[in-house]
Amino acid sequence: MQNAAITRESHHPRGLRAITANFPNAAEAALVIGSGLLTLLSFPNFDLWFLAWISLSPLFIVVARAEKAGQAFVAGWLWGTIFFYGTCWWLAFPMVRYAHLGAWLVYPLLLLPIAFVALFPALACAFAALLVRRFGATALLLAPFVWVAADWLRYVVTGQLWNALGYSQAFHPWLIGTARWGGVYGVTFILLAFNAAITLTLIGRRVQLALLSLAVLLVAAVVVASADLQATSDSSGSKTEAAIIAVQPNVPMDLAGDPAQMDFLVDRHFSLTRGGLQLTSTHQISPQIPHLVIWPESPMNFSYARDPHLRKVIGDFARSEQTSVLFNSLEPAKNGGDQNSAILVNEKGEMSARYDKIRLMPFGEYVPLPHWLPGASSVRGLVGEFEPGNSYTLMPLGALRAGVFICIEAAHPSIARNFTNAGADVLINISNDGYLGPTAVMRQHLANAVLRAVENDRDLLRVTNSGITAYIRADGRVSDETTGFHEDVRTWTISKGEQGTTFYSRHGDVFVYCCALVSLGFISASFMRRRVW
Secondary structure: OHHHHHHHHHHOOHHHHHHHOOOOOHHHHHHHHHHHHHHHHOOOOOOOHHHHHOOOHHHHHHHHHOOOHHHHHHHHHHHHHHHHHHHHHHHHHHHHHOOOOOHHHHHHHOHHHHHHHOHHHHHHHHHHHHHHHHHOHHHHHHHHHHHHHHHHHHHHHHOOOOOOHHHHHOOOHHHOOOHHHHHHHHHHHHHHHHHHHHHHHHHOOOHHHHHHHHHHHHHHHHHHHHHOOOOOOOOOOOOEEEEEEEEEOOOOOOOOOOHHHHHHHHHHHHHHHHHHHHHHHHOOOOOOOOEEEEOOOOOOOOOOOOOHHHHHHHHHHHHHHOOEEEEEEEEEOOOOOEEEEEEEEOOOOOEEEEEEOOOOOEOOOEOOOOOOOOOHHHHHHHHOOEOOOOOOOEEEEOOEEEEEEEHHHHHOHHHHHHHHHHOOOEEEEEEOOHHHOOOOHHHHHHHHHHHHHHHHOOOEEEEEOOOOOEEEOOOOOEEOOOOOOOOEEEEEEEEOOOOOOOHHHHHOOHHHHHHHHHHHHHHHHHHHHHHHO
């Protein structure tokens, strides 16, 4: 018997045993996998949003029963890998479609960044398990604090908060009012608290735990209901300040650069614009109020500063139609290089404002690799290297001021918040998601914009090249959505209303910092308690 034991140990080195000891058993793996699948089903394009209110409970059951933090870490990592891969698989689309790489290579390689991002929910689960082990089952109610802190850490490290749990509720305005004080983190927190309370009810065997869970559920319901009543903007009955013509030109992604094709696409922009201007008169919109034509970000690569013909054509059009034109342009930076910019040409045909994109897309507009790294220069040659802007320039539109941000900046809460604090009456997002194809990214990106509107209590106009173009109200209602990958035009009117600023606009991520401090305090206390014992 002793020899057999020695033989088994020789086949299973101590390090390997330590790792495999943290692997979930079949039942635990089923709970974690089921949790990941239910959560991804709550996101676009499945849109089974209600599942997010229960989908974390199976994972939390595994976390609460984990004997070691390492077991919860592996469970959280598995959950994160399933969830992020299932909701972000579209990242492989441009590499297969435009770089012509084999799907057999791209989809497995996508697991590498996904596995890295999955480390953050893994950390949240590990620390939550540690707290449960130290303080008992009720410590599971601290999981929302830890998870939100881990989400914030994910944003700090990766620069992205894509598909935070709160975004699953984006298309249900009455459920996202908490964003006015906590941003998308606040919505995430309420969802997690609801899941934690359900889990505590399932695993608890005492009446006290059941009553505590019920109290948490009631508090969560009250917070959601009261937050929905906190909107301060109300433009109903207000004076119409401006008319908007939103153009969705559906410029193809694989432009060959042929001059005839480019001329044709420019003509398409103007043709759609004229059609939109005619609609304003059909809808009896007064020609006396300012009119703004919005062209989205697209592969056209307009360059207003470098192209005198473009300046003349747009200037003549703006003067003849008595309208301002807002469009995306490749502009020279002051210290050399290029900037991804938004240009506003006013009714006099003159450029009146320019905003330079501040938050650039990694590996799309810059390469986040040090210059000394082998191969970094080659990647820069393929991707290019844009210079980021540093000023939140507002666009004048009659009595209104607009904060315009570009594409992925809709996923950065600080951009819309800074524009609001600078005095923006309305937010505008010009974007191009066409490179990622007819995938879930279109509605996921729209969900980001919805939360930016609610966080700041500002109407948001989203104008895209290939969809989804939409008018987003300050309370999160989405209207006039376009369908993807075809030409379209929308006409809207905007009013100033009685606007205020939200707690989130004024104070930013204070709620997140509080979650981080609470998490750090309890985690530190758990280690101190262990040393005392």
